[in-house]
Amino acid sequence: MRVFELARSLEITSADVLEHVEALDFEATTAVSTLESDEIAAIRERCVVPDAAVTTERADKLAAKRRKVVERRKARDKAEAEALAATTARAKSIEAIVKGLLEEPAAKSEAVVEAEPAVEPVAVVAMAAPVKAETPVAEAVKKDSTPVAVDKAAPKPVKAKEKESAKVPATKVAAKPPVKGEPTVKAPTAADKKPVAPVKPVKPKLLREADVDDDDDDHDAAWSGRQQPAVRTKPSKGPAGKDGRRDSGASDRRAQPAAPQRGAAPRRGAAAPGFSPVGGGSAIPVAPTSRVIQLHGAPIVKDLAELMGLRANRVIADLMQMNVLASINQRVEIEIAEKIADKYGYKIELERQKRSTERKPVLRRDDADDDIPDDKPEEMIPRPPIVTFLGHVDHGKTSLMDRIRNAHVASGEAGGITQHIGAYTVDLSGRQITFLDTPGHAAFSAMRARGASLTDIAVIIIAADDCVMPQTKEAIKHAKQAGVQIMVAINKCDLPQAKPDQVRQQLAGEGLTPEDWGGDIVCCEVSAMTGEGVDHLLEMILLQADVLELTANPNRRADGYVIEAQLELGLGPTASLLVAGGTLRLGDIILCGEYFGRIRGLIDDRGRKVKEALPSTAVRVMGLSGVPEAGAHFRVMLNEKRARELAEAEAESKKHTELTASVATSLDALMEKYKEQEQLELHVIVKADTQGSCEAIEESLRDIESKKVSLQIIYSGIGNVNANDVQRAASGRAVIVGFHVSCEPGVQSLARHDGVRITTHRIIYELLDQVKQEMLNLLEPEYREVVRGHAEIRAVFNHGKRGMIAGCQMLDGVLRADSRVRVLRKKTVIFDGKIASLHHFQDEVAQVDSLQECGVCLDGFEAFTEGDVIESYILEEKERVL
DSSP, X not given: XXXXXXXXXXXXXXXXXXXXHHHHTOSOOSXXXXXXXXXXXXXXXXXXXXXXXXXXXHHXXXXXXXXXXXXXXXXXXXXXXXXXXHHHHHHHHHHHHHHHHHHHHHHHHHHHHHHOOXXXXXXXXXTTSOOOOOOHHHHHHXXXXXXXXXXXXXXXXXXXHHHHHHHSOGGGOOOOOOXXXXXXXXXXXXXXXXXXXXXXXXXGGGGSSOOOOHHHHHHHHHHHOXXXXXXXXXXXXXXXXXXXXXXXXXXXXXXXXXXXXXXXXXXXXXXXXXXXXXXXXXXXXXXXXXXXXXXXXXXXXXXXXXXXXXXXXXXXXXXXXXXXXXXXXXXXXXXXXXXXXXXXXXXXXXXXOTTHHHHSOXXXXXXXXXXXXXXXXXXXXXOOOEEEEEEOTTSSHHHHHHHHHHHHTGGGSTTSOSOOOSEEEEEETTEEEEEEOXXXXXXXXXXXXXXXXXXXXXXXXXXXXXXXOHHHHHHHHHHHHHTOEEEEEEEOTTSTTOOHHHHHHHHHHTTOOBGGGTSSBEEEEOOXXXXXXXXXXXXXXHHHHHHHTOEEOOSSBXXXXXXXXXXXXXXEEEEEEEEEESBEETTOEEEETTEEEEEEEEEOTTSOBOSEEOTTOEEEEEEESSOOOTTOEEEEESOHHHHHHHHHHHHHHHHHHHHTOOOOOOHHHHHHHHHHHHSEEEEEEEEESSHHHHHXXXXXXXXXXXXXXXXXXXXXXXXXXXXXHHHHHHHHXXXXXXXXXXXXXXXXXXXXXXXXXXXXXXXXXXXXXXXHXXXXXXXXXXXXXXXXXXXXXXXXXXXXXXXXXXXXXXXXXXXXXXXXXXXXXXXXXXXXXXXXXXXETTEEOSEEOTTOEEEEEETTBOOOOTTOEEEEEEEEEOOOOO
């Protein structure tokens, strides 16, 4: 016996049986696992009915757990609000601090400039007579520890003295005696071999802002090997040029020796390496910071420049110096990009894609990627719940779904939902709920038969004025067998004849005790017409989802189930998939039974093109090699070649199973087969718009039981009725039934010529009734006799041409000319036939009523005798039954 069969016999869910199996340490793991007799006995002993105290304790625990969930949610919302407030306050404080830091250096610089006296021109002093400069300016520079930038466009009033000093040898230049308050700069010796920078007069206006040429700064950073500050400033525009580049110190630079490093001259207007820019103060080096650029591959010139904070034309110029010609939108090799980044103090690291090890693995064997690895607990995150509405067809299930759709989905779009794919998502307070639209397809039952639990929460819809119906009981049974959480929505509560308390009483009789009565089943009173209670129902669904703690791992290959599949004109095979785990992306290779393919398009429930689908999300995909079955399982493969092999193997296995279905049989089975062949058969061809509808129709047709007529579905397909279907029906003497399809041009005339009946329907019940009627038409009609009246023969007359005529007296009932009669003699039937003529006196009449006299002439009988009784009866056709 299997697990679900044992659960059905014990009237519990498969999940409860599996809990007992796990507690007893048996090997069964799923609802279709087989149990031994001793295991079944052990489980039956454990399945005892809990008493009222245990039930109350369980309800109390569940209520406490729900209260904890609500408190946890409130605490989380409060913590998020406090964190948001703290982050906002911190951002404001940081902004104030940064603003203060930016204003403080400017204020200090202005204070230094105001306190600094004018500097007189200073001649170069030999190293043999060093003079220590002790000026307020130098002290201020030391205290401030902020480098003072000197304008490169500063005027040089010492040109006249430089010309005079040029006539005198450098060794005989007399130094001007130091004056109090004047700075004195010492010159390097010849042994230092470093360029000498002439001291320029400092004016107050030079210290108001640090104007730095961008291009020169970049070259200086590469030349000096120090990292430059991240602050970029605009070059000052002097009177000599557009960007302030004026060669005012050309004569001085000609007298200076060339820089020894990389053949590059020191920055114009800047002090030579090893010297302080102002007075005797020493330059403060900038501490290099770690700047790393993450790249996935060869970068584009524009992106590389943006990552380094440079203009693209600067990077292009550097590439041209390296004899590389590239435009702003072209890629450069990694080696070239590393050299460019190293020039500006950056380091490049190649970052591998997160999914590269999964998508392009080094396969050690052919079946390395057949199965998806198990999810780790630390990788699981919350996912939206999947909800299914079940119940009687007239209890407002569709109306309630439309109310939710209009209130929460269509409100964000003009004209409502663009595309309906069998599932849709509702946003509520920042969270999502995925609803599965079960009408019209067999996805729910097909997945339940495969042992899969697609739906997390099943909402049973019950009308308050109609209470629990047989189909409602069947829906409850299906939900219990699937092992999903059950909720109840009592609809039509706005009607005056509503009886919600009676519904709760009937639910308790079905084993679903409401929370109001101390049970664990959530019952919500709603109205699909007015919208009352719908928001409360959605909130309770979210609360139930929190209790269930639904999680999934989005960082792996996707898998899930097929909701619907169909063949669309211009798109080919399309399938609506529900992602159970992982992330389904555009371009993934999926395997679904005997079909596979690379995803060419993903469309969500609103008709929008998307690039990926997260867990509990329904999307419509294109690119499969065929139309898969509704409810089939799919998974993402890493290797397209391997996916093709598995699909072909599955197709071959299915074909082999169909061919080898016939096995050796006994003589009794052979005789039964001959008896079955004597039965009448109705051959049917089914055409539907979707794969799910086609499977639902086939299942419903197979459920038609008949001992007189057997139903054979010789073909089923998707799409409109075409000429091939007519030819197939003509050869197999079949009828064609269509659901939500039409006939292609010319098919109706071809069907009339071949004698093929084609019927199309839009309601499945009408289609089933039509097929049943076709089966009844194959049966031979059966009749029953109904006696209409009796007449006694009182005299016999010989009428010559008419023959012998019986003069009768009606005893009871009526005698009609078109009815059949029997002649009874001493309660023995001596004749059974028809009336040739019926007369009342001289007139021929069609009917003679009770207690009247008449003359009767029978067809083929004249041996009348007085005292015989003529009995009139008719044959009524019996109702045909299958």
